[in-house]
Amino acid sequence: MNRNIQTFIGCDAEYSNADIVLFGAPYDCTASFRPGARFACNAVRSESFGIETYSPYQDCDLSEIRVFDAGDLELGFGDPVPVLERIEEFTLRVLKDEKLPVMVGGEHLVTLGAVRAAAKVYDQLHIIDFDAHADTRDEYLGAKLSHATVIRRAWELVGDGRIYQFGIRSGDKSEFLWAKKHVYTTKFDFSGLEDAVNKLSGKPVYLTIDLDILDPSVFPGTGTPEAGGVGFTELLDAIRQVSRLNIVGCDVNELCPVYDSSGASTAVACKVMRELLLSLGKR
Amino acid sequence: MNRNIQTFIGCDAEYSNADIVLFGAPYDCTASFRPGARFACNAVRSESFGIETYSPYQDCDLSEIRVFDAGDLELGFGDPVPVLERIEEFTLRVLKDEKLPVMVGGEHLVTLGAVRAAAKVYDQLHIIDFDAHADTRDEYLGAKLSHATVIRRAWELVGDGRIYQFGIRSGDKSEFLWAKKHVYTTKFDFSGLEDAVNKLSGKPVYLTIDLDILDPSVFPGTGTPEAGGVGFTELLDAIRQVSRLNIVGCDVNELCPVYDSSGASTAVACKVMRELLLSLGKR
Amino acid sequence: MNRNIQTFIGCDAEYSNADIVLFGAPYDCTASFRPGARFACNAVRSESFGIETYSPYQDCDLSEIRVFDAGDLELGFGDPVPVLERIEEFTLRVLKDEKLPVMVGGEHLVTLGAVRAAAKVYDQLHIIDFDAHADTRDEYLGAKLSHATVIRRAWELVGDGRIYQFGIRSGDKSEFLWAKKHVYTTKFDFSGLEDAVNKLSGKPVYLTIDLDILDPSVFPGTGTPEAGGVGFTELLDAIRQVSRLNIVGCDVNELCPVYDSSGASTAVACKVMRELLLSLGKR
Amino acid sequence: MNRNIQTFIGCDAEYSNADIVLFGAPYDCTASFRPGARFACNAVRSESFGIETYSPYQDCDLSEIRVFDAGDLELGFGDPVPVLERIEEFTLRVLKDEKLPVMVGGEHLVTLGAVRAAAKVYDQLHIIDFDAHADTRDEYLGAKLSHATVIRRAWELVGDGRIYQFGIRSGDKSEFLWAKKHVYTTKFDFSGLEDAVNKLSGKPVYLTIDLDILDPSVFPGTGTPEAGGVGFTELLDAIRQVSRLNIVGCDVNELCPVYDSSGASTAVACKVMRELLLSLGKR
Amino acid sequence: MNRNIQTFIGCDAEYSNADIVLFGAPYDCTASFRPGARFACNAVRSESFGIETYSPYQDCDLSEIRVFDAGDLELGFGDPVPVLERIEEFTLRVLKDEKLPVMVGGEHLVTLGAVRAAAKVYDQLHIIDFDAHADTRDEYLGAKLSHATVIRRAWELVGDGRIYQFGIRSGDKSEFLWAKKHVYTTKFDFSGLEDAVNKLSGKPVYLTIDLDILDPSVFPGTGTPEAGGVGFTELLDAIRQVSRLNIVGCDVNELCPVYDSSGASTAVACKVMRELLLSLGKR
Amino acid sequence: MNRNIQTFIGCDAEYSNADIVLFGAPYDCTASFRPGARFACNAVRSESFGIETYSPYQDCDLSEIRVFDAGDLELGFGDPVPVLERIEEFTLRVLKDEKLPVMVGGEHLVTLGAVRAAAKVYDQLHIIDFDAHADTRDEYLGAKLSHATVIRRAWELVGDGRIYQFGIRSGDKSEFLWAKKHVYTTKFDFSGLEDAVNKLSGKPVYLTIDLDILDPSVFPGTGTPEAGGVGFTELLDAIRQVSRLNIVGCDVNELCPVYDSSGASTAVACKVMRELLLSLGKR
Numbered sequence A, B, C, D, E, F: 001m002n003r004n005i006q007t008f009i010g011c012d013a014e015y016s017n018a019d020i021v022l023f024g025a026p027y028d029c030t031a032s033f034r035p036g037a038r039f040a041c042n043a044v045r046s047e048s049f050g051i052e053t054y055s056p057y058q059d060c061d062l063s064e065i066r067v068f069d070a071g072d073l074e075l076g077f078g079d080p081v082p083v084l085e086r087i088e089e090f091t092l093r094v095l096k097d098e099k100l101p102v103m104v105g106g107e108h109l110v111t112l113g114a115v116r117a118a119a120k121v122y123d124q125l126h127i128i129d130f131d132a133h134a135d136t137r138d139e140y141l142g143a144k145l146s147h148a149t150v151i152r153r154a155w156e157l158v159g160d161g162r163i164y165q166f167g168i169r170s171g172d173k174s175e176f177l178w179a180k181k182h183v184y185t186t187k188f189d190f191s192g193l194e195d196a197v198n199k200l201s202g203k204p205v206y207l208t209i210d211l212d213i214l215d216p217s218v219f220p221g222t223g224t225p226e227a228g229g230v231g232f233t234e235l236l237d238a239i240r241q242v243s244r245l246n247i248v249g250c251d252v253n254e255l256c257p258v259y260d261s262s263g264a265s266t267a268v269a270c271k272v273m274r275e276l277l278l279s280l281g282k283r
Helices: A037-050 A080-096 A110-121 A150-158 A173-182 A193-200 A232-242 A264-281 B037-050 B080-096 B110-121 B150-158 B173-182 B193-200 B232-242 B264-281 C037-050 C080-096 C110-121 C150-158 C173-182 C193-200 C232-242 C264-281 D037-050 D080-096 D110-121 D150-158 D173-182 D193-200 D232-242 D264-281 E037-050 E080-096 E110-121 E150-158 E173-182 E193-200 E232-242 E264-281 F037-050 F080-096 F110-121 F150-158 F173-182 F193-200 F232-242 F264-281
Strands: A020-025 A067-072 A100-105 A126-130 A163-168 A184-187 A204-210 A246-253 B020-025 B067-072 B100-105 B126-130 B163-168 B184-187 B204-210 B246-253 C020-025 C067-072 C100-105 C126-130 C163-168 C184-187 C204-210 C246-253 D020-025 D067-072 D100-105 D126-130 D163-168 D184-187 D204-210 D246-253 E020-025 E067-072 E100-105 E126-130 E163-168 E184-187 E204-210 E246-253 F020-025 F067-072 F100-105 F126-130 F163-168 F184-187 F204-210 F246-253
Touching: A020 A037, A020 A080, A020 A264, A037 A067, A037 A100, A037 A264, A037 E037, A080 A100, A080 A110, A080 A246, A100 A110, A100 A264, A110 A150, A110 A204, A110 A246, A126 A150, A126 A193, A126 A232, A150 A163, A163 A173, A163 A193, A173 A184, A193 A232, A204 A232, A232 A264, A246 A264, B020 B037, B020 B080, B020 B264, B037 B067, B037 B100, B037 B264, B037 D037, B080 B100, B080 B110, B080 B246, B100 B110, B100 B264, B110 B150, B110 B204, B110 B246, B126 B150, B126 B193, B126 B232, B150 B163, B163 B173, B163 B193, B173 B184, B193 B232, B204 B232, B232 B264, B246 B264, C020 C037, C020 C080, C020 C264, C037 C067, C037 C100, C037 C264, C037 F037, C080 C100, C080 C110, C080 C246, C100 C110, C100 C264, C110 C150, C110 C204, C110 C246, C126 C150, C126 C193, C126 C232, C150 C163, C163 C173, C163 C193, C173 C184, C193 C232, C204 C232, C232 C264, C246 C264, D020 D037, D020 D080, D020 D264, D037 D067, D037 D100, D037 D264, D080 D100, D080 D110, D080 D246, D100 D110, D100 D264, D110 D150, D110 D204, D110 D246, D126 D150, D126 D193, D126 D232, D150 D163, D163 D173, D163 D193, D173 D184, D193 D232, D204 D232, D232 D264, D246 D264, E020 E037, E020 E080, E020 E264, E037 E067, E037 E100, E037 E264, E080 E100, E080 E110, E080 E246, E100 E110, E100 E264, E110 E150, E110 E204, E110 E246, E126 E150, E126 E193, E126 E232, E150 E163, E163 E173, E163 E193, E173 E184, E193 E232, E204 E232, E232 E264, E246 E264, F020 F037, F020 F080, F020 F264, F037 F067, F037 F100, F037 F264, F080 F100, F080 F110, F080 F246, F100 F110, F100 F264, F110 F150, F110 F204, F110 F246, F126 F150, F126 F193, F126 F232, F150 F163, F163 F173, F163 F193, F173 F184, F193 F232, F204 F232, F232 F264, F246 F264
Parallel strands: A020 A067, A020 A100, A100 A246, A126 A163, A126 A204, A163 A184, A204 A246, B020 B067, B020 B100, B100 B246, B126 B163, B126 B204, B163 B184, B204 B246, C020 C067, C020 C100, C100 C246, C126 C163, C126 C204, C163 C184, C204 C246, D020 D067, D020 D100, D100 D246, D126 D163, D126 D204, D163 D184, D204 D246, E020 E067, E020 E100, E100 E246, E126 E163, E126 E204, E163 E184, E204 E246, F020 F067, F020 F100, F100 F246, F126 F163, F126 F204, F163 F184, F204 F246
Antiparallel strands: none
16 A cells, blocks of 8 residues: 555656656745745645546547656745755756656746756757746846846856747836846747747747736736736647757746635646647657 | 525526426536535536626627526435436426426536436437537446446437537547447537537537636636636537527536635626526526 | 735826726616626625736737726615616716726626716716626616616716717617617627718717626626627727717726636736736826 | 526425525725625525525524525625615515514625614614624725624614624724623623523513624634634524514624635524524424 | 655554554534534644644653554545445454554544444444533434434444433433433533443443534634534543543544634634544553 | 834833833744744734724733834844844844843744843843743754754753742653753643742843644644643733842744634734733832
8 A cells, every 4th residue: 555645647757757847936935926836836736637638639648648747846945045956956856867847836036046057958948938037137136036036046057048938917117128138138028939930940948937927817816916827728829839859857836825815826837737748748 | 584595696587487487407426536516506506696697799689588487406415327317307397397398517527427318308319518528438437327328328318419519628439439439529618519410410419518618817716627628608609609590408517616715607607697597488 | 015906907107197097887776687896896806816907909008098097986776776876976086087987897887987087077978788698677676776777877967969879789679679779789799880980070979888898608607698799809809999979978887807817807907907008007 | 497596494484484684785985995895695595505594503494484684685885875775675575464574694784774674663773783793884985885884873772772683793882892881792792692682571682693704714704804713503592592572673794705615604594594594483 | 755644643553563443434414514624634634743742631642552543534525325335444444453542533424333333343332422512313304323412323322321421411302301211421621531441441441532522712723613512621521531441442533624714713622633643652 | 104013912112111111033944844924023013903002901001011022133044143133233233222132933943043042131030931842952954053052052041949940841852851941840730839939030131932832723833732731821921020130131932824714823922922911010
């Protein structure tokens, strides 16, 4: 008799023969508005049993791909420094074992840990960021490490012209000015995604999906809901487009279950996860 | 002085001179994910007083049609067998009195009771199913009677080519394969509805509306929210199209008020009810 | 050391040099369905710190305009007569000081107090009403002063052909008939807004935004959610169009935080407020 | 077939042979803090089916007594004047038919309508008030008619020394001073109830139960929760003691279901109702 | 690397060397009022990480005892017959392996499956039932198998004078009359528990704890809250008293997380679980 | 016209003539279970208008004492080091101005900032801690600064025998062992408080009230609810006893409004604040 195993639906491969390694990064301590994304990892696993393993969008089933669910990293609270180190270390191990890391946040800052690992392995690393918020401040209330600075810190690692943002509809004025010089930022939607995908063909790409890119009508359960976002099928289309690239790591973040009393946001997150895993796994 | 009478707004006809008989079927015991649809019947009556009796969509008022509200059937809990018998029996009585039964669920399985009655009265019965889920499994966790098998059971009654599904975006792989042979299934939306309506002209049709066909942004308050659904006005349009047919029975199901903290889903269900009653009643 | 000052984000001008005066009217006592809009004023201030002061839609920042936040009026409960007097008196003072009053409700009836003031100052006053509900009953359950009669009362002040309604999708039959003779009513959406704006050019206009014009998927947190409404970006576009007019007063009303467990509706209201203030302030 | 009848559990007598007439007064428009008590009447009826008709406390069943449920009065919103008239008129009719009126609020102000009727019929009327709040202000924010003034208005009808309050733990300083001269006020609990019952023996007594006398741990779902209240069994004991008196009318008020997400407060209100009806009905 | 293992806090023994086997029975389909107890098993595991493994009440830590967490049984929905068989089968296996089964419900009916197993192994089986509801109906709405009949069905297995109920404060009249002849029923509290423990010394006892024995102030998150229950420390005391007996199986049931928005009820359930496990494990 | 000032009810003194300075410390980033206490400061101010300024417990009114409400400190997120410095700095300023600092958390760690300031001013500083959790770990998940270590850190400042804890009912085994040597810890309740007060007479005392000392029935809205706590009137009594001492600083912490859907916990916190301010202010 085995001890109680709980995985994301259909993700029951062993580590040794898995292509994808799913893991949770339950940290939300720099959230400046409403914390709670730490609970997303567990919620996504529990509620995934409300969806099917089969996708009618892709005519493919999670049973056809090999995903290992490593559970959640044990991360501290408060100071982000050791948290990011732990994420980096784990992601690096997965990358070195030639598997694809798929991280579930947590707040958006957790991305930095995984990007650090990917940048060590791939020196031409590019980043695609689906997001409502620019997250490109140099510091926020005195802190260099924050969900509001994560893309700026990632830019320091990968350099100018390597980051492509889509869906951005919130930031301060200086962030939008800064972005013009250093990153490719598409406001509001996915305009130009096809061009970006063409340009990035063959290059190693880290994909980060801040679920608040979705309109709050579709996804209210997030720390900082921003009206005016993209729709669910638009996001699925974008994910499928991007998955043609050489994705070397990715994450899905900023689900905040405590603000999701209907459960519909968590269900959206589960479905995004399924479609993402299928897109990546069937390659 | 009369005892306290509570009906759906504007549905105050007597049984004898009613054209439509509204009744509740508060059963949700095979719900495999989140139960609670049993509370929909009462919620729809209470909250209907938040909407008007007049529809600006159809320029028609509930006072212009004759609907009798029979209240809720007294149904047991657990085993669905006696529940479906009770629904069948009541529906049959209404049909024999030459009135149109309009049932408010409860979970989708309640449809089977009403379909059994309609199939006894109309031997050419066809079914139109607006739904997110295929519900065509042969059994689910060992059970033949389940919200997940209801359309399969209905198919056993009416036969191949008699069921038209729209909006389906969830099911396992085998369900979609099975559907290709036995029923007409339109994925995701109402494509082809006009053709179907033309083909079904003159035939007796049972209409079942699982409200989870709506996108969860519009209708989060349901047991199993499935992102990627249709919009509210799309559903209204579809209802009006279908109401040109010889509808002999219908139901609206899967509102789950406990997951509707804003009340917006219940309000949607009330408005769908009003538009459906007006569509059917003014014929 | 100053006592604790709480304003809508970025609205920190002094009264003397402000162009716009923001104030709250926390009254909801004629709400016939679900009260609670009284809490909107405070919620909008508190939660405004979840959005940025900068708008990527208008490339403009609240720091570039001058808004004074006067806090909430102290209004009684129950009888609306003294409440409307208090609102009128305050609005009149602001108008006489040649500042633009921007009121946050509260229920829609509060508009009447502000319109009374505006009508005293501007004898050619016109009104633009963004709303789901006609609100043109002559009385409601015996009351002349009600959220359901507010536009009728306003019409008594400004006369035929001076009121333009958009987005109306609920009312009783007689309201729609009455409207045809006395006001310009556009059902469901903003069709014809451009024409209206052209016709109203140069005239003094009071703008009232009942947030329930938005679809409940976008804005569930309101007293009487009405499915089938406009989208968020449609509303922003409409606000920007209208702000080219000579707006002499305006309000935003019917947020009901108690039905907004996700906070997304309050966030929408904050963003509508920001865009409205920027539209009006940068003229 | 009868139209849908919904009564409080077990209250299915006809008016003509009933001893007790239950009715709802869904008004809450002078609530100064959190409105919503208007929804209590309907909630209490719906949720009463979660309790039994039999009381193990009194070894008695609702089937053994005769209660007619008249449903809810249709009351307006806003101005309390016509509301209180409507309540008075209805209560008077019940009293003249020699039945015992039992009203479910609504806010505490509704008591005044019923007390006015009782005072017309019984010129020696006394009042027992179970409550957390003194409610003895002469006016509140300029209003004479308010939940915060209801006992003062009742005192104007019945005079000095005729009102007994228990459980009072909130009020302004002047209310407590005023009370010392005009009414019997017991702070915090039911101390002295037995003496009061002895003194009131044989006299006509109106009993008003503001459920916020209960500690918020037991009854959080109320407009103005006040920590430090009485327990559930203490309240049951007090009701049974008081029911030995010549109760000529009574009410239960201030349940606010919107703040009762667990449903436990509504369940408490139902149980208090059952015990009250049994206490009064078996005399 | 191991797949994601989730257990109740501190319950990380292997099956082979465990003394206690914890498992979930996520079934709630005969719930006649508010379903949702199926979610308790998962909630109790997730939220157990909010409490410590150490008990200051018993000065003992979960690390000092050996508990294996077997996860949840896969149970169907609707018909209870196969569900009870599955529970019985699993419990029997645990008993035959000479380990103590501790089941987390689910609704109270799940107890019957475990009692059937225990009664097969121990022919002198006695039962202690901590509960608010008598649950001794012979049938409920036509059903023999229901949360409302579970103790009656258990009595059919163990016979007269073998069942001891405490805390009972709800039932219909006939249940209380029936109880007098067949079982020992203590109304409202734990009076007489010490005597019962003395009488049962040495006998095999199955302990079932319906958490609604607790007052809803302490434990609102349950399907049918019943005011007037016992306190938390009273329940802990009772558990410790009873654990001196030869407990051969036990369960904790009727937590319904969907009605526990504060999480306090789930936290209570976790703490009851910890204290129960420690009481039983340190023997 | 003044900008919008929002204070805790009745706390409208100017800084210069105030005896007490109230301020908020909205930090919760080391919360290991459920964050959200950052929102308490604002909630307590907003909701304080639901209580009276007058206390019938102490026959005293907030208008009779002088409290200045300084609003909330602007604190960062994540790393606690600069947060504690900011709190210390502010508290020190208040102490040097010979006023009594009363801080509203935030999580319990904020206490450390204030204690550091008090320890600088008073070298014989003692601490009284009302709390459910020992909070005496040396580190927690690698962190020295955490809500779970705050009392340990405070002990490092004040030394052995200077800290008195009451109500402790949660911790790991080593914490209870450590406590025996270094601090006075009373488990579960206020036993021995009178003795402690006598011993501490004349000494400078910092009082910290973690509201989770209250039973979750009274106070569910906290990050880590711990069943088995003290009652509301017990806490009031304890506060009044302690306020006879030379209290040189104090705080109230760990209200978490997001888990307080009924608002009853916030109301309790407001009332505790009022009673605390009155106790301290009328000395």
